[in-house]
Amino acid sequence: MSTPAGWDHPRTSLYTDHYELTMLQASLHSGAAHRKSVFEAFARRLPDGRRYGIVAGTGRLLEGLADFRFGEAELDFLGRTGVVNQDTLDYLANYRFSGDIWGYPEGEAYFPNSPILIVESTFAEACMLETYILSVLNHDSAIASAASRMISAAGDRPCIEMGSRRTHEEAATASARAAVIAGFHSTSNLEAGMRYGIKTVGTAAHSFTLLHDTEREAFEAQLASLGEGTSLLVDTYDVETAVRAAVELAGPKLGGVRLDSGDLVAQAQWVRQLLDQLGNENTRIMVTSDLDEFAIAGLQSAPVDSYGVGTSLVTGSGAPTASMVYKLVSRTDDAGNFVSVAKAAKNKTSMGGRKYALRKLNERGIATQEVVGIGHRPDDDGNDRPLLQQFMKNGELLPGWTGHEGVMRARQRHADTMAELPAVVNRLQRGEPAIPTIYEEN
Known part of the structure; x- marks a missing residue:
């Protein structure tokens, strides 16, 4: 080993x-x-x-x-x-x-x-070995079981594990591992990436936008540093204004936009329409915001490309132990x-x-x-x-x-x-x- x-x-x-x-x-x-x-x-x-x-x-x-x-x-x-x-x-x-x-x-x-x-x-x-065996299996199996239900609800749309800030630091790494076993595409947790060779992803939080004098300046900095294929978080202020600025700055090569609040179904629908009208048919929409398997199932009809899941995943979606x-x-x-x-x-x-x-x-x-x-x-x-x-x-x-x-x-x-x-x-x-x-x- x-x-x-x-x-x-x-x-x-x-x-x-x-x-x-x-x-x-x-x-x-x-x-x-x-x-x-x-x-x-x-x-x-x-x-x-x-x-x-x-x-x-x-x-x-x-x-x-x-x-x-x-x-x-x-x-x-x-x-x-x-x-x-x-x-x-x-x-x-x-x-x-x-x-x-x-x-x-x-x-x-x-x-x-x-x-x-x-x-x-x-x-x-x-x-x-009793307590050690049970503490590992009870936690990880609870996470994997919840993750499996989320993957089933998501169909062919990828899920990303993003729950590290909602649990103990070692539990976060274990949760990322368990989620990937159950079909999650990737994780935000770098420790899991190092230990287990799991794909890690991430771009920016609202604080990055708030750090800059304008949202446009924040987008310009992120695009210049991470490239046009990055995903921009567009709900810090006004979503429509942010989407239009993102497309204007990155053009049709913009990788994605992330929605983290509001009525995700309705918002994803009109953001998709706006992106298509602006010529960004290939720009993906990612949604986050306290998702669980039921919320993911409710988004099946929405034009969503991927889901970021945090709190519900690392707590077993209501069943934190097996x-x-x-x-x-x-x-x-x-x-x-x-x-x-x-x-x-x-x-x-x-x-x-x-x-x-x-x-x-x-x-x-x-x-x-x-x-x-x-x-x-x-x-x-x-x-x-x-x-x-x-x-x-x-x-x-x-x-x-x-x-x-x-x-x-x-x-x-x-x-x-x-x-x-x-x-x-x-x-x-x-x-x-x-x-x-x-x-x-x-």
């Missing part, structure tokens, strides 16, 4: 909860810490009204696991504050994940109870045999046993069911698709899942999975999951 020059992963071992280390200490004391165990990350339900979710964050998670170590500073903190005892500190000093990790590849659709990530290791190694959980589903007994285990609380039940997942497809290649085998692989009719891929083997990262390659691979997976799902996934109305999840037991 390679990282860009000038950027280092932070240690990720303390991106966790106190109780994970106290569980480790108690299990080391009981002798059960080294029992082979299978943990599973899944979502019991989709956000209210959603018909599918999109997996994202796995590549970031795998990158972070390479730095899930306890160095001198971490061990000093844990010892000095009395979080764990000396025996546990000695174990942590040599900690390195040595197990296997399987899961749904990034960009894949998931449904209630899909086994999105499976961690096979000892209890001691796997239990400490509500995933991480549960122990199988472990060995004293004789070394695997036994299924599961929580039995009435409102938080889970299904024990190691899972294998398959997407059933009909004769037209359209998904009809998510089949989850418990302890065995479901039968393949010949055109069905296994869903679980291996990401780590014996603690070693397998190639192709991280960095720029991982993002592009996930982007293609998203396009392919959306093409095989039933058309109901393109509806924004509330409804049940697009396909049911069926369990097969031995």
Whole structure:
């Protein structure tokens, strides 16, 4: 795994909860810490009204696991504050994940109870990963799921991620990555561009216009610096005056104009007419201003060429978490045999046993069911698709899942999975999951 020059992963071992280390200490004391165990990350339900979710964050998670170590500073903190005892500190000093990790590849659709990530290791190694795994998958999958709905609503018009100023700085980079996986054309976030090779774009804000004595002077400066193909923000003052000035200064080669306020549908229609009348048939119209999937769908009839999406994207468009959980589903007994285990609380039940997942497809290649085998692989009719891929083997990262390659691979997976799902996934109305999840037991 390679990282860009000038950027280092932070240690990720303390991106966790106190109780994970106290569980480790108690299990080391009981002798059960080294029992082979299978943990599973899944979502019991989709956000209210959603018909599918999109997996994202796995590549970031795998990158972070390479730095899930306890160095001198971490061990000093844990010892000095009395979080764990000396025996546990000695174990942590040599900690390195040595197990296997399987899961749904990034960009894949998931449904209630899909086994999105499976961690096979000892209890001691796997239990400490709970919070880190969930914090990454819950955030990134929420963003990718919202982004996918926006891409569906946008059709063939590109969407640009512009939400960095509306969230935490690291969340902004993760959001940009997740959005591109789900089909966004580009991002304004330069850190995401450096880390993952994502296309970055941007021109100017209203402050640039306000900086100059006149709007015309601002346009002249931007065109002289960035070229005629740039996009000019035309709603700082009067839109019609700005559009006319932009065309007069740049001519028919003007790349685009951006609208960021007002009735975007009506405004885009008459700006398009004005541009065409002035001979700028090829000048594009970009719209921004608190867009979400519903606003984008409402702009389908407007002559808009692209959408800039910010706040709604980085907050999951009303569902900022995927509500995933991480549960122990199988472990060995004293004789070394695997036994299924599961929580039995009435409102938080889970299904024990190691899972294998398959997407059933009909004769037209359209998904009809998510089949989850418990302890065995479901039968393949010949055109069905296994869903679980291996990401780590014996603690070693397998190639192709991280960095720029991982993002592009996930982007293609998203396009392919959306093409095989039933058309109901393109509806924004509330409804049940697009396909049911069926369990097969031995």
